[in-house]
Amino acid sequence: MAEEVLLAEDGKCEGSLTKSLLAVAFLASFGSSMLYGYNLAVVNSPAEYIKAFFNQTMVARNGRGLDDKKLTLLYSVTVSVFAIGGMVGSLMVGILVTRFGRKGTLVRITCLVFIAGAFMGFSRTYGSPEMIIVGRFITGVHSGISLSVVPMYLGEIAPKNLRGFLGLVPSFFICLGVFIAQILGLHELLGKEEHWPLFLSLVVIPTMFQLMLLPWFPESPRYLLIEKRNVHATITALKWYRSKVNIQAEIEEMQEEQRSMSSVQTVSVIGLLKDRSVRWQVITIVVVNIGMQLSGIDAIWFYTNAIFENAGIPVPQIQYTTVGTGAIEVIAGCVGCFTIERLGRRPLMIGGFTFMGICCAGITLSLMLQSHYISVACVVGIIAGFCIGPAGVPFLITAELFKQSHRPAAYTVAGCLNWLSNFTIGFVFPFLQMSAGAYCYLVFFGVCMAVAVYVFFIVPETKNKTFVEISQMFAARNGMLEEESSGLGVANNLKLAKMNGYGAVDLEYEVIEKK
Numbered sequence: 001m002a003e004e005v006l007l008a009e010d011g012k013c014e015g016s017l018t019k020s021l022l023a024v025a026f027l028a029s030f031g032s033s034m035l036y037g038y039n040l041a042v043v044n045s046p047a048e049y050i051k052a053f054f055n056q057t058m059v060a061r062n063g064r065g066l067d068d069k070k071l072t073l074l075y076s077v078t079v080s081v082f083a084i085g086g087m088v089g090s091l092m093v094g095i096l097v098t099r100f101g102r103k104g105t106l107v108r109i110t111c112l113v114f115i116a117g118a119f120m121g122f123s124r125t126y127g128s129p130e131m132i133i134v135g136r137f138i139t140g141v142h143s144g145i146s147l148s149v150v151p152m153y154l155g156e157i158a159p160k161n162l163r164g165f166l167g168l169v170p171s172f173f174i175c176l177g178v179f180i181a182q183i184l185g186l187h188e189l190l191g192k193e194e195h196w197p198l199f200l201s202l203v204v205i206p207t208m209f210q211l212m213l214l215p216w217f218p219e220s221p222r223y224l225l226i227e228k229r230n231v232h233a234t235i236t237a238l239k240w241y242r243s244k245v246n247i248q249a250e251i252e253e254m255q256e257e258q259r260s261m262s263s264v265q266t267v268s269v270i271g272l273l274k275d276r277s278v279r280w281q282v283i284t285i286v287v288v289n290i291g292m293q294l295s296g297i298d299a300i301w302f303y304t305n306a307i308f309e310n311a312g313i314p315v316p317q318i319q320y321t322t323v324g325t326g327a328i329e330v331i332a333g334c335v336g337c338f339t340i341e342r343l344g345r346r347p348l349m350i351g352g353f354t355f356m357g358i359c360c361a362g363i364t365l366s367l368m369l370q371s372h373y374i375s376v377a378c379v380v381g382i383i384a385g386f387c388i389g390p391a392g393v394p395f396l397i398t399a400e401l402f403k404q405s406h407r408p409a410a411y412t413v414a415g416c417l418n419w420l421s422n423f424t425i426g427f428v429f430p431f432l433q434m435s436a437g438a439y440c441y442l443v444f445f446g447v448c449m450a451v452a453v454y455v456f457f458i459v460p461e462t463k464n465k466t467f468v469e470i471s472q473m474f475a476a477r478n479g480m481l482e483e484e485s486s487g488l489g490v491a492n493n494l495k496l497a498k499m500n501g502y503g504a505v506d507l508e509y510e511v512i513e514k515k
Contacts, residue, residue, distance in 0.1 A: 016243050017165075018241060018242060018243050020217070020241050021158065021241050024154075024157065024214070025154050025166050025169045026169065026173075027209070027210055027213055027214055027217070028210070029154075029170045029172070029173035030173060030206050031106075031110070031206045031209060031211070031214065032106055032149075032150050032170075032207075033150050033170035033171075033173040033177070034173040034177035034206055035113065035139070035142065035177060035207070036143040036147055036177060037174035037175060037176065037177025037178040037181070038177035038178070038180060038181045038202075038203060039136075039139050039140075039143060039177075039181075039203065040082075040177075040178055040181075041182055041185070042181045042199060043078065043079055044181075044182075044185065045182075045185025045186075045191045046185070046191065046193075046195075046196035046199060049193045049196045050132070051071055052193075053123075053124060053129070053196075054066065054074050054075065055071060057127050057128070057129055074129065078136055079136075079426075080423060080426060081136050081137045082136045082137070082139060082140040082143070083140060083419055083422050083423040083426065084140060085137040085138060085140020085141040085142075085143070085144060086141070086143050086147070087140075087416055087419040087420055087423065088140070088144060089140065089141040089142065089143065089144020089147075090144040090145070090412060090415030090416045090418070090419055091412060091416055092141075092144075092145060093144075093145055093148045093149060093408060093412050094266065094268070094269065094408035094411070094412045096108075096145065096149070097149060097152065097408050097411075098408055101223050101224075102149055102219065102223055103153060103215075103217060103218070103219045103220065104219065105145065105149050106153065106210070107210075107214055107215055109145050109146065110207045110210060110211045112139070112141055113138075113204055114204055114207065115138055116134075116135040116136075116138035116203070117200075117201040117202075117203050118135075118201070119131045119132070119134050120132055120135035120136070120197065121197050121198065121200065121201030122197070123135070123197060125197075132200070135201075139203060144415060147170075147415060147418075148395070148398075148412070148414070149411075151398070152398075152407060152411055154166045154169065155167050155399030155400065156221070156222040156223065157220055157222075157241050159242070160464055160465065160466055161341065162341065163396070163399075163400065164340035164344075164345065164463060165337055165338070165341050167392065167393075167395070167399065168333070168336050168337045168392040169337060171333055171336065171387070171391045171392025171395070172334055172337050174391065175326075175332070175333040175391070176330055176333070178326050178329060179323070179326035179327060179329060182319075182323045183326070184199060184202070185199065187319070218233075218236065218237035218240050218241070219237060220237070221234045221241070221250075221251075221254070222404055223404075224237060225254050225258070226254060226258045226404040226405075227404065234251060234254075235247070235251070238250060238251065253468070256466075256468050266405055266408055266409070267406045267408075267409050268409060269412055269413060271409065272406055272410060273413075275406070276479065277475075277478055278401075278406055278410075278474075278478065279478050280474050280477045280478055281402060281406075281410070281478075282410070284397070284401060284454075284458065284459055285394070285410060285413065285414045285417075286414075287451060288349070288390075288393075288394040288397065288454075288455070288459075289415075289417045289421070290418075290421050291390070291447055291448070292390050292394050292418065293418060293422045293425055294424075294425060294444070294447045295390060295444055295447055295448050296356070296360055296382065296443075296444030296447070296448070297383070297386045297391075298422060298425050298426055300382050300383065325380065325383055328380055328384055328387075329383055329384075329387045332384040332385075332386075333387045333388070333391065333392070335388055336348060336387065336388040336391075336392060336393075340393070340463075341463065344461045344462075344463040345393050345396065345397055345400075345459075345461060345463060346455060346456075346459060348388060348390075349389050349394075349451075349455045350455050351385075351389065352385045352386065352389030352390045352393075353389075353390055353448045353449070353452040354448065354449065354452045355381060356381075356385040356386055356390065356444075356448045357444070357445045357446075357449045357452065358381075358445075359378040359379075359381035359382045359385065360378070360382065360441045360442070360444040361441070361445045362377075362378040363375055363378045363379070363438075364438050364439060364440075364441045364445070366378060367437075368438050394414070395414070397462060398410055398411055398414045399411075400465075400467065400470055401462070401470060401474070402467075402471075403468070403471060458477075460473045
């Protein structure tokens, strides 16, 4: 019997941006993704106050303070332990989303933020630097999990024509989190010595809103149908997230993905790395996620104050200049959100990395020529180029390049590499700067241009494509036949009948066979 494919009357799975979709995107990003950006920047403003607290505590304990070397080491541990926690959290993603679902994982990990907020908020009261370090580690674990789960959740609930927009909403909120931390860190607000414990523990407020509201939203329809095989819950979730249109075609598109998988069991990380049918998808997420961190953006953030000071900006005014760069991040992130569905993923990635590479080369040139204003312009350019595309698109395409069974493992790999690269660049950059001087930014130039070239030649455009269609686009490159990749005819398919404009369950099973 010839292959039979069930289609809705219009044959499309596209949808409009409903209030429910927008609400869950903003809520998940506000209570999770934004905290990652906030925690990246929150330790910058009160750095001297935290160091003074460490020193005072050691005097009270041992009768003498720490020398500058040990004090710097202790503070460096406090900052970098966030990345270590993130790496640990990223390794837990696959297990958590398979067991609890996407929304279920986000709701459950809110307890980590409350624990971390308590540790950091009461650290001065109990005279314990260790409580700050533990709190930073726990917030890192939370960010390591949410940085993968939020784009996975939004990518699965979004119709294909809005997947790019919703997929970049978390990136926008990360930029917003950095900006909020920079504003609150001003001396006129929470940038005073007596306020730093409150400053660190404010992370509990967005999480509280998320915990109160997110449980009322449905789980990912793809998770419910493909992994839990709960058709009734899937229809209910789609009714919630879609306007009142025929959702039969979208459910059948999920079923096509289910049929295309050799198994609905979640693939392990080892299984993902061994599966030759996704070889180039894995290579792609490795390249773009490592490239995102090794592009030099973290080094730029590290060196921004020194560049501004060398440009002649008075030291007391640098904090306001830094807030200005945060505003540029937010604006660039907003531009990325509203242009990705028009331009596509490739232009934002290629253009973003290329522009960053040119600006990195510009910083080297400006440092050699002692032209500090060019340095400032290049710093702003790197930040804007990063936030428009490379900051968020890698997390989005990690969801798009893989089917349901491979997606959790893919996010585990991508997240782990992302955090490992983040930690590596933070550790290596000071030594690279000492040995190479102004030429150290040429390393970042090379990385940015290499990633741009890779995306140009290897990564196809995924805009407005289903997950099955994207998998088929990689089939030839992976050495797989398109029929083998699509896998139609592997499993049974639930036939859906129409009822009041929605899909209704017909308990009759239909075997799809290949001729």
